[in-house]
Amino acid sequence: MQGHAMCLKLFLAIALLLLLCVQGGEVSRNHRDANGTGRCIEKERQALLAFKRGLVDKSDCLSSWGSEAQKQDCCRWIGVSCSNQTGHVLQLDLSFNVIRSRLEVKMISPKLIELQYLHHLDLHEIDFNGSQIPDFIGSLSNLRYLDLSDTLFGGKFPSQVGNLTNLQYLDLSENYNYNTNAENLDWLPRLSSLTYLDLSFVNLNNVFNWAEVINKLPELTNLTLFGCGLPSPILSTLSYINSSKSLASVDLNSNKLSTSIFLWLSNYNTSLVDLYLSDNLLAGSIPDVLGHMSSLAYLSLSINQLEVWAPHSFASLCSLQSLDLSSNDLTGSLPDLTNLSLQSLDLSSNDLTGSLPDLTNLSSLEVLRLNNNKFSGAISGTHFSKLSKLQVLDLSWNDLAGSLPDLTNLSSLEEFNLYNNQLSGGIPESIGRMSKLKTIDFHMNSLEGVILETHFSKLSKLQVLDLSSQNSSKSLVLDIHADWIPPFQLDSIILPSCKMGPYFPKWLQTQKNLSYLDISDAGISDILPSWFLSLCRNVEFMNLTGNQIRGSFADLTLEFSDSSINNLILDLSSNKLEGPIPSVLSKALYLDLSNNNLSGSISFLCSSAAIGLLFLDLSRNNVSGEVPDCLTHLENLVMLDLSYNALSGKIPTTIGSVFRIETLKLRSNRFVGQLPSSLKNCTSLVLVDVGDNKLSGPIPKWLGVSLSYLVILMLSSNHFNGSLPTQICHLTDIQILDFSMNNISGSIPKCLNNLTTLAQKGISILEIKHFLGRLDGTTTYEDDETLIWKGRMQTFKSILGLVKTIDLSSNRLTGEIPSEITHLVGLVSLNLSRNQLTSQITPEIGNL
Template sequence: MQGRGRCFKLFLAFALLLLQYAQGGEMDHNKRDTNVTRRCIERERQALLAFKRGLVDKSDFLSSWGSEAQKQDCCRWVGVSCSNQTGHVLQLDLSDEVQSEFDKVQGKMISPKLIELHHLQHLALPRIDFNGSQFPYFIGSLTNLRYLDLSWTHFGGKFPSQVGNLTNLVYLDLRYNSFTNVENLDWLPRLSSLRYLDLSEANLSNVFDWPEVVNKLPELTNLTLKECDLPSPILSTLSYINSSKSLASVDLFYNRLNNSSIFVWLSNYSASLVHLDLYGNLLAGSIPDVFGNMSSLAHLYLSNNQLEGSLPNLTNLSSLEDLFLRNNQLSGVISGTHLSKLSKLRNLDLSSNSLVLDIHADWIPPFQLHSINLESCKMGPHFPKWLQTQKNISYLRIPNVGISDILPSWFWSLCLTVEYMDLARNQIRGAFPNLTLEFSYSPEQHLSSNKLEGPIPSVLSKASHLDLSNNKLSGSISFLCSSAAIGLFFLNLSSNNVSGQVPDCLTHLENLVMLDLSYNVLSGKIPTTIGYVFRIETLKLRSNRFVGQLPSSLKNCTSLVVIDVGLNKLSGQIPEWLGVSLKYLVILMLSSNHFNGSLPSQLCHLTHIQILDFSMNIISGSIPKCLTNLTTLAQKGNPSLNISHYYVISHRRWGKLYNDDATFMWKGGMQTYKSTLGLVKRIDLSSNKLTGEIPSEITQLVGLVSLNLSRNQLIGQITPEIGNLQSLDSLDVSRNHINGRIPTSLARIDRLGFLDLSYNNLSGKIPVGTQLQGFDPSFYVGNLQLCGPPLKKMCADEVEKGPRKHTDFINQEDKDELITLGFYISMGLGFVVGFWGVCGTLIFSRSWRYAYMKFLNGLNDWLFVRIALLKRQLKDA
């Protein structure tokens, strides 16, 4: 009996061993028996070490890989897994090591010795940058591979069709590499077990039969071909349908699909599709009825196309969770009926269409939305009551929807869970209630361009991004003193009626990046605690009633890019520290104040400056000659259309971007620029008391688009090199004491669209050029000795010549002139007689024509012979 028992135990142990081997014998690092010492196969260990030598491991992620005695077992190396029974390497996966630390591991090459890993089933090297090196084609010899992920590796060269040899592949991810054009996908059907395929950013522009190829993959469930320049399918290629109808996810984001044939192909998978992304194609026409049959569809992305017509009935899409139709040309009315069966809907985006939401006030939605974006749809004038039923909203965007109602009191309880809220560009009325709410987040709130009134409640200081500009808000801004404002990154209160002084309590605004208090009635001094807002990049206090000097503490804000304190009552000298401490300034506007003294030479250290506006002050002295150090103004053009800022909110998973705007005098009128602000390079020193000459060094600022030195006391001449400013669109030096002639080089500035030289002491003739004669004469007036078009005053040389009558011209003969009227008449008659005497004879007489051609042929032969003889003589010599 005991012998039978031992036999049974041995049999059971053997059976368990066989079972483990049948399951693949794979083991995870975390599940290894640490009491058992296993050694990997030496040949495979050397192959892995050769692979490591082809990498640049900046952070020493692969420190466990080595030749030392304690590192002999490669099966214990990070990213490596082996078979429990055979010791063969089955898996090489570095995705966990490099995903969190992007670019920490870089690649030089993949060693060919990797093919020694004959049993390798899983290879994943995502985000290891091989910098355009040739794809290792020998990977096509690793025929046991079931999982291959070489995404974001930036391999180059010809597309590796050799992966078609990996017939056991189930997962293939080659997205975002740098391959050249893919000639075809003929290799793909050999991967009959493939379930996941991602070839994003591979150029498939010439692969018109891609749908037919995909149809030949019977196990495929996930297809991702983002940004592949995919063409629309040819209908003839859609006839071959041999799939298992298993396709669940199709992502064709940003391709060239432009007709309904793609919907014909997708209709084959209407029963299996769960995820469909056709964002950013050129799809036109109406949304097809085929979507009504996709009962399993949960995620539908059709944004940024050219779809038109009304929204079809979605009542059959009972599984739908995400519906994104933003930025199309859809029109018509949407009622509650359209959405009545979408009980699982979580995210809805119908923005930037011409849709009208006609939803009854008593309608109760069957869903609870997390995000809503209805921008530019029409849903006013009343505030939509159905929003009151939504308890889980984290993203609410309904700007420019025609609401002119009073903001309801229940709205704020709705916003307790909101992270992003945008109600801008409506006509929402009323005052903020006395809020005592406690938000779950530090929300981003956009309420600009409405008609909100009353004081700003302190509860809003908890926002991370608060835009209340262009309203009718009043009262003080004492809410900034709340300790909750420590999380404030962006604050725009411009164009309101807030008043009083800015409280000197800004020390806790350590995260504030943008502060705009322009166009209010704030008074007093700029508080010294502004110097504690160390991260600030944009400071706008324009058009208020601030007095005193710029606080010296501001020099601590070394990240400042924009300062605009124009249209105030600030005084004192322009501080030298502006050019010393604030080296990143791009826009500096101190216009319309009471600044005095001279321009400090330290301003020439502002190498990034694009807009320098000190106009309408009482600044004296001369213009510094060191302006040539303003290197950005000394370069033509600008790579960026706007001036943008990016900042990261610590508790969010994403960063924020905002673009600056600026308002200034341009060609005689106030203009505001934003989307093209980066292109504006200007210096405005007008309406001051500047003396001396215009420094010639200013002509080295070839990037200048606008230069205004008008209404000063400048003397001397306009430098002859003014024509170097070829980017100049506007030049104003009017109302000075400038003398001399207008430089002829000024006429060579082709872009010049505005010129004012009036009320100086300029003299002589206005240089001839299409630009200068095209300006209104008023831009030259006040220069008594200036003459020539477009002025009516003629120059002396033109007066001496004067207009002569035709008869006087004929009767008078200048004895000193060789060319007279008789000369022109004789020349004309001679031409007529000579031309018709020769050419007329050749035209009308055949015999003369033949004789003439014979003469030319003979002359040609004679010249040919003479040249040949001359060449021979020279050669013999």
């Protein structure tokens, strides 16, 4: 027995040794013997160092690569892995995921071909800066894995990759910055072992035989050709039957494919698991051929022009888990989906009508999106009675009416969107028992009634709450006890027009994770609490406009880091705030304090922290004194409104340093002197309103030369004199030109017919909108303007683009009304009254 045991042990030892040899002993640098000596091949070490010399390593990520004694073993270098037996370099991975920085390429050393045993090369996100992939890449004959994605290489497509006949994984995607083109894919069939191929954003617009080429890759399982401009396969390709039928995942999103693509895909009926055909040119019916893809688990046909459900489109898709048909033109009611084991169903942005479908049999559903359709009628609890696994329910942007039912049976629901419908009545208290809810968005309905603490009793995971109303006559009332401590920590609180006053809601100070707060028009008439500014610690957007909030910023405790207010969008307009403006607010990105009782100077603008300020509205307050001559650092300011205050003195010359400004409003103050000539540096100006001041001097000629984008120019109610410069005829975009109530003399220029926008009938825009240039691109503002219309002062905003007027009234103009003015057929109002004009009115005035 002992002899047998000894033989068995010897056999197992030999077998283990053989297994290690067969595996090649490949190990990563992190699993090698910590006490081992330098084992890398000298020739390969020198090749790696030559490769490093061709890189720009600003973060010194490759500090472990070197010639020093302690760095001799290249197998210990970051990104390098070697064979445990031979010491040959097997893997080079310098992707962002490994070194956590982006290297730049000056040149690729040809010595890289010394790494003849290399089977894995990953340079994902290395910046080639438009340089070409070297031809010798095709000499690394043992490569099985090659990732050159998002490397920004340029030049000709690297067809030398076709020499890498052992390649199994190839990713050349996301090099779209240099519009990488491929004249053909004739090199691709030589990669007969390829299982994974990603050529996303490579321009294959003229490669008409791409499908035939793919058919010649017998081992291919994963194919991604996202955004390649692919044409539909040519007819000879469609009949080609691939013997392997290996394709399991196909992503052909964002191309130019028609429904003929399904004939090619039908070759893979039994193998396809994932199929993505979004954003193509698919039109007409959803083909029956889909119903034969019995292995299909994920199907996306979104953003196409599909119109009709074919009777058997989904008949046999018993494995289907996710179906995305959003953003098509589907009409009518849903087909029979009862045989499917769907986990996700997206039919948003179609033209589906009628009542909500009965989905009770789809008990596996976790995500349901039916938003942006034309479903009508009421929401019934029976529609979703068996969907206990449902996590996302989106019925927004429909025509659903009636009241909200009790949906507590949806015990797994996390996201509940019903916004932009016609729902009425109250919100049932039972919603407070849906303990997994993270998002409640019911905005833009006509909900009313009382919200109690019980509505939130078990909502400890709630992050987004949006109950804003679209109906001014109906609103929700939050009847919350002053000492209530909510169970949640919200990220977004969006409750405009929800009445929660008269006291400032104390429970807000318990919310430590707030990034978005809107409690505008909430009926609050309390004093601004001492802890208010501490809310700004994490908040990026805060809107409290339209309340009756009283108090002074000077009464607030500022026990928080000033830096916390950076990038804040703060709207406290239309309240009753008093006192001076604290300098800390200059760090905001967007600051609207208009329509309050604020006083003192605006010296806070001199703070260097104001460099990030994009929008400032202090109109309709009581601020006074001179505008400080310290505006040079406001280089990012796009909108400045100081109108309707008590500011005096001259407009500072440093206003010309605010060269990105598009809207400048200084109306109804006490400014004197001339318009500073430095203002001509502000060439992006669209609106200038300095009306109702005490400005004097001639109207500058440079207004019509340097400020060529002006749409609105208001100089009314000042002491401007001299004649009208002909240069104003260069303002081809002008829509509102008001020089009324000045001392302007001379004749009306005959060149007014050059005002192109006023010479055209019709309207191009309703509002005049500006983007403030935030990273998310969403922060905008709309201009408004106040002017005399039909004998009284009126303010226009949402239809400001409709107002096209010239007002030269109450001046000392002489001579005749030039016939050229009758070419301005787009004018809605022309006022030349109270001047000293002579001669006859031209009969062509009827053209206006």
